[in-house]
Amino acid sequence: MTVKGDARFIRHLRAGRGKAFNELVLGYKDRVFNLSYRFLGDWQEANELAREVFISLNKNIRSFRVQSGLSTRIYKITLDMCKSRLANLRSEKNKITAGAEEVPGTVNLRVLNAPNRLLEKKELEMSVQAAINALPEERKEVLLLRDIEGLSYREISEILAIEEKTLKLRLNKARQVLRDGLAGVIDV
Amino acid sequence: MSDKCEALTGLLPGYIDGELPAEESARVEAHAASCEICRKELERLNITVELLRNLPRYQASTRLLAEVRNEIKKRRTIFDRARPFLKLAGVLALAALAFFFLKNGIPPAGQPVTTQKIPGPSKNGIKRPALKKDKENKGISASLPTGWQVVEKEAAGLPSAGGSSYRIAETQVFQNAYEGETFAASAGNDLKNRVIGEEGEWKAFYASVFPKKSVPQVDFSGKLVVAVYGSGALSIISAEPFEEKLFISYRDTVKNGTTSAYCCLKVVEKTGLEIIFKQERK
Structure with missing residues (x-):
């Protein structure tokens, strides 16, 4: 679950070695960016957030504990910052809201709800992203960690500090909501 | 949706993620085969999850x-x-x-040491005494930084401060408060600075100065009395050990002219060090 998830790597990080920090950024930047993008639904915001995540990691690097997994910590920080950013954006009534209609770069599902419509790959992705954007945060984070990042139940439970049972309930609900949101896309 | 369908709903995430035990997976499959609603539900969920898992993964900026x-x-x-x-x-x-x-050396644990910064070196050439390590002079002050001196006597049990700069009014021996104060010396006295180390000598000295007063008690087993003569503006500043000597520093602000008809007394620890009187000048 870590790039060089051994105690030695964390010790190097804590010692403030620049090379170790570079490795950390290079090893995790795509995961952090991808998760941020899927959570926020905005390319520019995700880019800025990924940068802030690593700056925050650098600032708090001395508090890293060897015992806790590095990736667990990075995912947790990323999600926390995503939620905080989303709240700010909502309060600013700018760019992103919980509703898909106001998310730039996404497609209004109502337009795409025509049954049996053949969607282009990009359009399909945009509609899925719009459905993700519409999810409540609690369900969204579970869904993204499981179905986008491919983490195990145990890892997700650790990151979100929730019981596995709660995690399964949230995941099931998230998938059902997403399925309903994509009713016009999924033809069964 | 039947009760059986409801019961299986909770198993769906585990089934889709392939994390159900074989027995429960078989239950889900058997039910889905016989229940069209659940089969379709399962199919839709599977497609949903597939859509999510097939979303492109983006890379962060190379910069x-x-x-x-x-x-x-x-x-x-x-x-x-x-x-x-x-x-x-x-x-x-x-x-x-x-x-x-x-x-x-390290000061004894649990014994608080009260310290006070003593003013810097005097201008007349005497440097602030730096304490030397001395087997017989291992006191509290020996473990203090140079320039810091013990000014109050510590609790019993501590080693003797060995002539450190005790406050002039350190003891109660001079009930008449003559210690540290200047008083007129008797004309009959030998007006030279002196050290009094015996009780007999002390009684004789005191009686010559204050014939009508009782002689204050001084424990000469561990103490000495130093007497300094000068003008009426005389004062003893300190008694500090320095390079195997005990320096009695005193100040007399009146220059020349006035007679040495006044005396100032101070009780100091008996250290065995040679005592040197040093007048400081402003």
Whole structure:
């Protein structure tokens, strides 16, 4: 679950070695960016957030504990910052809201709800992203960690500090909501 | 949707993720085969999950690392920049402290030492005494930094401060408060600075100065009385050991002319050190 998830790597990080920090950024930047993008639904915001995540990691690097997994910590920080950013954006009534209609770069599902419509790959992705954007945060984070990042139940439970049972309930609900949101896309 | 369908709903995430035990997976499959609603539900969920898992994974900007580095550099505070130097200073300070204690010994644990900064060196050439390590003079002051002196006597049980700069009004022996104060010396006295180390000598001296007063008690087994003569503006400043000698520093602000008809007394610890009287001048 870590790039060089051994105690030695964390010790190097804590010692403030620049090379170790570079490795950390290079090893995790795509995961952090991808998760941020899927959570926020905005390319520019995700880019800025990924940068802030690593700056925050650098600032708090001395508090890293060897015992806790590095990736667990990075995912947790990323999600926390995503939620905080989303709240700010909502309060600013700018760019992103919980509703898909106001998310730039996404497609209004109502337009795409025509049954049996053949969607282009990009359009399909945009509609899925719009459905993700519409999810409540609690369900969204579970869904993204499981179905986008491919983490195990145990890892997700650790990151979100929730019981596995709660995690399964949230995941099931998230998938059902997403399925309903994509009713016009999924033809069964 | 039947009760059976409801019961299976909770198993769906585990089934889709392939994390159900074989027995439960078989239950889900058997039910889905016989229940069209659940089969379709399962199919839709499977497609949903497939859609999610097949979403393209994007890569962060190739400039991200450089941007992070630049931003960290920009946001560094003065404290962050000084951190390596502060660390070095801390290490050096610790090393200096360790060296000091190794050289001078560690003060007894649990015994508070009251210290007071003594003013800097006088202008007449006498440097502030630096305490030397001396087997017989291992007192509280021996473990204090140069320039710091014990000014109050510690609790019983501590080693003798060995002539450290006790307050002039240290003891109660001079109930008449003559210690540290200047008084007119008797014409019959030998007006030379002196050290009185015996009870007989003390009684004789005191009686010659204050014939009508009772002689204050002084424990000459551990103490001495020093007497300094000068003008009416006379005062004893300190008694401090320095290079195997005990310096009695006193000040007499009136220059020449006036007779040495006044005396000032001070009780000091008996240290065995040679006593030197030194007049400080402003």
